[in-house]
Amino acid sequence: MTKLIVLRGNSGCGKTTTAQRLRQKLAPDCLLINQDVVRRQICHAPDHKNNASIKVMADLITWGVQQGFSTIVLEGILKCSVYGDWLRRLQGQWGQRLISAYFDVSFATTVARNQQKQLPFTDEQLQQWWLGHDVLGNEAVLFGEQEQVTDQVELLTRLVNED
16 A cells, blocks of 8 residues: 655755655655645646645645555645645545654754755745744654654654554
8 A cells, every 4th residue: 555755844954855865765666746846846836725736746646546656755845824734634535654744843953954955045035934833733753953864764764664
């Protein structure tokens, strides 16, 4: 049965790096869906409730299941105010097969991690987008300040491999 991993958190906090490394570790049997790519580049949709990217991401998840991927990773800010209802519905549909993780790190840590990117956001952009502790309450994992990418990937891999 396919497992769905949802990685959420602020811009620049490390979720994309973790998602990409997890995808590499689980390849070729893992589909990675990046919210920013779907919303901004494919749909050109504003980040508001009921935007078109939600349906497209849902369709990509369905397609991934139909293609037989054992793991699908959905990664993005996925803020509660816009995506919360959809994410809760996903939890209801997927049950224990959904692993939700939130990157609950400070703004200072986010800024430091963002600076390691090839094309970092400005501190002003990060501040404008910042949502502190935007949890849904159903997260299986809260990644904090101390976890490194390798720790995150190892934990998520263990959770995926649990029956």
